[in-house]
Amino acid sequence: MKKILGQVAWFVMVGCAAAATHWLVVVATVSALGTPPLMANVAGWLVAFVVSFAGHYTLTFRHQKAPLLQALRRFFMVSAAGFAINEVAYAWLLHATRIRYDILLALILLGIAVMTFFLGRFWAFRQRRT
Secondary structure, eight states: OHHHHHHHHHHHHHHHHHHHHHHHHHHHHHHHHOOOHHHHHHHHHHHHHHHHHHHIIIIITGGGBOOHHHHHHHHHHHHHHHHHHHHHHHHHHHHHOOSOHHHHHHHHHHHHHHHHHHHIIIIITBOOOO
């Protein structure tokens, strides 16, 4: 139980850092460059992926000892799936609601986190059985 609580704590810290990175890149790109929010969201995801993978590989799921390239490939698939859901939900909600783009993005990022934890723990960072 202590191990899982520690893992959840690291997941939350790394996830918050990655989500903050994602959100800040989007807001900065929209504000400074006038990029449409959906396009800025792609840039935010790519930068946040680096933060997320590095943190989860070295902190959150380090005890699972997955080979680096396997974990990178699998976590990229998890992250890309989460981003696809993120982008579809974001596009729909930008048109269907009057909620500000930055608030919507924050809500969506929180929603994707649970999926990412379980797929990361039970698949992406799991060491292959030999």
